[in-house]
Amino acid sequence: MTSSTDKTSAQGMRKGLTKYGDDEFALFLRKSFIKGAGYGDEALGRPVVGIINTGSDFNPCHGNADELIERVKAGIEASGALPMAFPTISLHEAFSYPTSMYLRNLMSMDTEEMLRALPLDSVVLIGGCDKTVPAQLMGAISADVPFVQLVTGPMSTGSFRGQRVGACTDCRRLWADYRAGNLDESAIADANNALVPTIGTCGVMGTASTMALLAGAMGLMPLNGATAPAVSADRRRIAEETGILAADIAKRGVKPSSFLSQAAFDNALRVLLAVGGSTNAIIHLAAIAGRSGHDVSLDRLDKMAQQTPVLVDLKPSGSGYMEDLHDAGGLVCILEALGELIDKDAVTVSGKTLGTELAGFNTDWPQNIVRTPQDPLFGEGGLAVLYGNLAPDGAIIKAAAATPELLVHTGKAVVFEDMADLAARIDSPDLEVSADDVLVLRNIGPKGAPGMPEAGLIPIPRKLARQGVKDMVRISDGRMSGTAAGTIVLHVAPEAAIGGALAYVKTGDIISLNVEKRILEVDLSEAELAARAKEMPLKTHDSGRGYAHLFHTSVLQAPDGVDFDFLRAQSHKDT
Ligand code: FES
Numbered sequence: 001m002t003s004s005t006d007k008t009s010a011q012g013m014r015k016g017l018t019k020y021g022d023d024e025f026a027l028f029l030r031k032s033f034i035k036g037a038g039y040g041d042e043a044l045g046r047p048v049v050g051i052i053n054t055g056s057d058f059n060p061c062h063g064n065a066d067e068l069i070e071r072v073k074a075g076i077e078a079s080g081a082l083p084m085a086f087p088t089i090s091l092h093e094a095f096s097y098p099t100s101m102y103l104r105n106l107m108s109m110d111t112e113e114m115l116r117a118l119p120l121d122s123v124v125l126i127g128g129c130d131k132t133v134p135a136q137l138m139g140a141i142s143a144d145v146p147f148v149q150l151v152t153g154p155m156s157t158g159s160f161r162g163q164r165v166g167a168c169t170d171c172r173r174l175w176a177d178y179r180a181g182n183l184d185e186s187a188i189a190d191a192n193n194a195l196v197p198t199i200g201t202c203g204v205m206g207t208a209s210t211m212a213l214l215a216g217a218m219g220l221m222p223l224n225g226a227t228a229p230a231v232s233a234d235r236r237r238i239a240e241e242t243g244i245l246a247a248d249i250a251k252r253g254v255k256p257s258s259f260l261s262q263a264a265f266d267n268a269l270r271v272l273l274a275v276g277g278s279t280n281a282i283i284h285l286a287a288i289a290g291r292s293g294h295d296v297s298l299d300r301l302d303k304m305a306q307q308t309p310v311l312v313d314l315k316p317s318g319s320g321y322m323e324d325l326h327d328a329g330g331l332v333c334i335l336e337a338l339g340e341l342i343d344k345d346a347v348t349v350s351g352k353t354l355g356t357e358l359a360g361f362n363t364d365w366p367q368n369i370v371r372t373p374q375d376p377l378f379g380e381g382g383l384a385v386l387y388g389n390l391a392p393d394g395a396i397i398k399a400a401a402a403t404p405e406l407l408v409h410t411g412k413a414v415v416f417e418d419m420a421d422l423a424a425r426i427d428s429p430d431l432e433v434s435a436d437d438v439l440v441l442r443n444i445g446p447k448g449a450p451g452m453p454e455a456g457l458i459p460i461p462r463k464l465a466r467q468g469v470k471d472m473v474r475i476s477d478g479r480m481s482g483t484a485a486g487t488i489v490l491h492v493a494p495e496a497a498i499g500g501a502l503a504y505v506k507t508g509d510i511i512s513l514n515v516e517k518r519i520l521e522v523d524l525s526e527a528e529l530a531a532r533a534k535e536m537p538l539k540t541h542d543s544g545r546g547y548a549h550l551f552h553t554s555v556l557q558a559p560d561g562v563d564f565d566f567l568r569a570q571s572h573k574d575t
Pocket residue numbers: 061092093094128129130168200201202206208
């Protein structure tokens with residue numbers, strides 16, 4: 001864990017004084033300025049609770065940020081502390097070129113350094129959209145400032161020509177129908193108006209929902225704080241409760257390093273598996289653990305996956321939406337259903353154990369969203385880690401969202417060099433491809449794209465889609481949206497751009513996937529791969545300046561969370 005700066009002993013406005021060489025003058029000057037905004041001495045003498053405002057016109061997932069800030073402030077003021085809202089970078093999936101993952105570490109650095117720079121006794125992190133919560137947790141854990149996470153909450157569902165829909169699983173399904181010629185221009189335009197009926201994060205078990213639940217499972221927010229819809233009264237009340245909790249930990253100085261344990265990360269992994277969570281969350285959790293020196297390795301994940309059934313019936317693995325999970329009791333019911341698989345002695349930000357927190361909720365009513373281990377949505381192994389000569393450092397598949405018949409499959413590779421090559425050829429009538437082939441897309445890893453975009457959901461070639469083909473084995477070194485489904489192998493490590501075997505696969509090579517045996521292999525000898533490495537030189541992806549250069553020279557591979565090497569905790573620096 002990284003230690004705090006020399007400002008730790010001071011409180012409130014005395015904390016982190018600007019270096020003028022005269023601390024009393026620095027305090028005098030600070031108070032002079034802030035009084036210009038109408039604050040009085042009584043308010044300025046209180047503990048300061050920051051509120052990170054990630055509201056942005058470009059981020060409809062955070063469209064309720066102003067309302068939430070108002071309720072958080074009410075909670076903080078009722079507790080006798082001083083609320084101070086301030087902005088950081090905000091990231092939305094559809095407004096982040098080239099991809100939000102490229103900017104996640106930048107947002108984490110912004111968060112960390114603002115938490116170090118400002119006079120904060122604690123802070124409420126308002127996040128929600130996919131990369132925002134991971135970035136905030138990474139930054140706040142590195143800064144080791146007392147914090148509580150608050151998410152903006154999921155959007156409500158909409159209606160498209162009589163069907164209940166929600167972003168973004170249905171966005172992808174309807175777009176695939178349009179590509180296959182099953183929806184016309186007028187239908188897809190109607191869908192475009194219906195898929196996101198309110199502000200808030202994606203309404204299925206995508207990355208945002210998964211990360212919200214993991215933050216709750218780690219004890220970093222009120223236990224009922226993950227699922228309340230963005231436009232509900234529940235969401236506003238949770239914001240107020242979060243403000244009260246943040247004021248409490250400000251007074252008690254509860255740093256994350258004082259309670260965050262391996263048990264918290266293990267509980268998060270269990271919940272990730274039980275909810276059929278986003279594959280992206282594996283990367284984010286590894287990055288967060290890398291900041292505090294805890295273990296979220298692929299081997300740990302795979303071992304737990306073999307003991308943890310998928311219990312939550314939400315898209316894309318199941319059929320419900322986040323508002324259904326909230327009505328069904330949310331995270332509290334999931335933790336109860338997992339029983340002994342959850343370590344209830346893990347301490348939460350409130351200072352109480354998870355078990356004590358859970359005892360305060362009633363979960364005993366009939367419902368059909370959170371299943372029992374005796375009647376799971378999918379048995380153990382909803383996520384699986386694959387190894388083999390194509391992925392010596394591991395790859396991931398979300399078996400729960402795959403086609404069961406394809407989980408053991410051997411086929412001929414059809415290789416796309418990069419996203420531009422994919423876009424140019426995937427719909428060509430001349431593309432030689434059959435439904436039994438294996439689609440391979442390379443150069444979309446952390447360095448290759450750069451930023452490991454969510455392009456791993458390679459579209460079914462149009463000519464096959466029109467024949468009714470819905471799924472094929474697809475392999476890449478990239479990611480896919482947590483809202484997506486299919487037999488998709490992701491996060492292949494090492495990536496092609498740094499000389500992983502994926503770089504040397506050619507169309508026609510035979511690839512074998514066996515999820516049961518955890519194998520991903522290409523039928524090539526080590527000698528053949530080495531010979532190809534000599535004849536197929538790697539391209540450089542370093543632009544040589546700015547953030548792009550920093551990213552290229554510092555980014556780690558997927559198993560290490562795609563974090564920057566210099567941001568990890570000391571204990572993880574050399575791994
Ligand atoms: Fe923001 Fe899906 S785009 S959560």
